[in-house]
Amino acid sequence: MSSESSRYGVEPGDYIGRRLPRVEDARMVRGEGHYVADLRVEGCLEAAFVRSSLAHGRLRGVRLDEARAVPGVVGVWSAHELPELPAAQPLFPAEVLEGRDWPSLATDRVRFAGQTVAVVVAENRYTAEDGADAVDVEVKELPAVLDPTKATTADAPELFEGLSNVVGEWGTGEDIGEDFWKNAPVVVEASYRQPPLAPTSIEGRAFLARPEEDGGLTVWCSHQAPHRLRRDLSSVFEIPQQKVRVVVPDVGGAFGGKSETFPEYLVVAYLALRLGRPVRWVEDRAEALAGATHGRGQNQRVRLAADRDGRMLALAVEVDASTGAYPHYGFAPLFNMLRLLAGVYKTPRIYARVRAVVTNTTPTAPYRGAGRPEAAYAVERTVDLLARRLDLDPAEIRRRNLIPPEALPYETPTGALYDSGDYPTALDKALEAADYESWRAEQRRRLESGDGSLLGIGISCYVESAGVMEEYGAVEARADGSFLALSGASSTGQGHEITFAQVVASALGVDVERVRVVEADTDAVPRGVGSFASRSMQVGGAALHRAALGLVEEARRRTANFFGISVEEVGYREGMLFAGSEELSLPELVERTGPLRVEDVFDPPQAFPYGCYVAVVEVDPELGNVRVLRLVAVDDCGLVINPMVVEGQAYGSIMQGLGQALYEEVPYDAAGRHLLDYGLLDYLLPTFSELPPVRLEEMETPNPNTPLGAKGVGESGCIGVPPAVVNAVADALGHPADLQMPLTPETCWTALCDRSAARSAEVRP
């Protein structure tokens, strides 16, 4: 028993590291979960939006008469009729928004296909959509620009009159200078494209607003950050925060796409207040794919210098990042990316610049990983290029450059402070679990045999930043013997109802079933930040842990006062207080001394989970299909509260990473219209058939900066998988130039054709 635990006589390991089944599952498997679309609110109207079908143009007119004549339609509005309608809100305030308002319904201009132009409110969703179909929108089309680099050029269409398309430019490190690159022993260069991705939670966005008789507003929303949504609603509608209640019921997945205060939400809340009736909007899939947010969307140019032994000397990265048509969300991930460009390597000089650029695409926003996958991809793809240039094994070149464990904590040239871990061991474990040497031998055998089959092996080492901002946690002991664990986090499927209970029950030494987690309701939880950036357990769990330990302290103090003895004379064990010969249970203490709740607001430094991924792939030489034969993931997310939940996060994240590497991209035509007529038959999510043989290996280095020790989990697979898989495919194809995600059969087949063309050119006399 550690000294920490013996102080209270509590064995804190009781529920930590245990595979307890989730509390929320009991209702969800019975169909008794409650998502926003399932709520029955009396007198509720339904909203449907009319959206621009063009990517860029001047709005000439919106004709609403026919829609108003549809029986059952309560009202139809464009921006013209709603001059008081508030504009969309940014993720956080920033200068980049100056002069670039995002009207919740388009006023004089549309800037992306899918932008909201008008709204119909009706007695039910069928009628609302009939109304939306009857609205006529006239737009004079303007030239569109989709690529962020092209959007920076002088002849690119200007999205906001009189303002540059470059909305912001940020950097890290000191300029390395051309002389250095000229004189460096080895320099490799490459360009990468991060295609736009649709987050695609299976439940789309959903929002229900009900005006209250006291002038307040109650909102039910499928959201990741209920307190921020409350703050925004309170501010734009000028209703005091205590009269705005945001309730987040069950959420059908989010992945970054439900953090925002969207234009649709403001329109629906505005109309609910104006009509004095509840109004709901449930997004359909076409809207979710085209009119919500997209992730990634960058062009990267990377230069890496090394000595002849492969020791990396300098890295320079230039990025043009599309924010889409409005920069309100898309600049947020860029700071994660800049901070992580050192990767797991001791590269002494790093210089990076990123330009955030408006384009006529769907606005970009944080999507699972949010800048972390972009950083890891830029680094890990280029490290492989260097290995190839120097004819070194990709594992060996990494070994020569990894930050050694004794150097941690380690501050990178980009300003990140890596807390703890062992990067070389993660690499070794991954290579061993993948049986790396045997696959290399098999690869040589196949090459020598000339049988034409294409086998490739790829490695990626990553480090990520988890957690940002403070979180609220409170623990209350109740007279009935139960405990409440209040958190400002807000589950979107992560399983807080069991994992937070495990943390609190372990700290208190009580039965986990006595702990009830309360979150996602701004009336029940006074403050909070939310669930994103892998922060729920790292920050929110740590806050609850501290609150639970604080509750034990407070209980001892009260007991000491009650019996008139000193605190040191009061012991605590498993929900019982011991004072000499006297014993008191926590419920008895509450009965005698009043309500007992201890609050904590915790703001620890970011944590840096890390790991190593190895992919083994085969590429069909005839068809270009990629088959992943083996995928190994070694992740260290610090202390693991519930291994079952952590593994579930790993698998889900791995599949989304695989989606990015091989299948997913939102396609546009040249005019900026989404080529998504068949919805999820055009935007390909990985199915069960794409699940490769996966092996998970765990490392567990506790976070030294929180007493709980968790580092955060959930984004690792999205970060580690794309470079590992693309490196493997590049290895199989002989490292073709300009191999870009997603590695569709067409992409690989084209690369193979280029290779054979080059070969036949070589043999020609």
Added chain:
Amino acid sequence: MKIELEVNGKKRELNIEPRRTLADALREDLGLTGTHLGCEHGVCGACTVILDGKAVRSCLMFAAQCGGREVRTVESLAADDGTPHPLQAAFVAEHGLQCGFCTPGFLMLVTAALEGDPDIVEDEERLRELLTSNLCRCTGYEGIRRAVVRAAGDMKAFS
């Protein structure tokens, strides 16, 4: 128009527009909101229910097509005394769900399949085809696969 159908073992009468989907009739008219709508164009399978013993996408069926037929939804899976169906228990035990939105669809898809042929899990290729029917964005499918294999074993042991 009026139709009569059997839902979860009970005769129900509906007065509906011809264009009303089965999913909306179940959710809005009968209050069976366990059936979820994820894409409304037949790809994701979150709305899967069992119609006359076969798994169907309820977003691609009109309620009007279901007159005189038998529909089973996720709400029918547990026993009357609340005991979960072995498949429900297995989804919990094997962490076959995270956000839970696709779960009812998977449960009904697999229930129909296991009722038709419990040996489907023995054949990797048939199991693959079955589970490829529906989309899940959270779990990476591994927990779902384990749950289905476990449930098939449990169901055999009980029968």
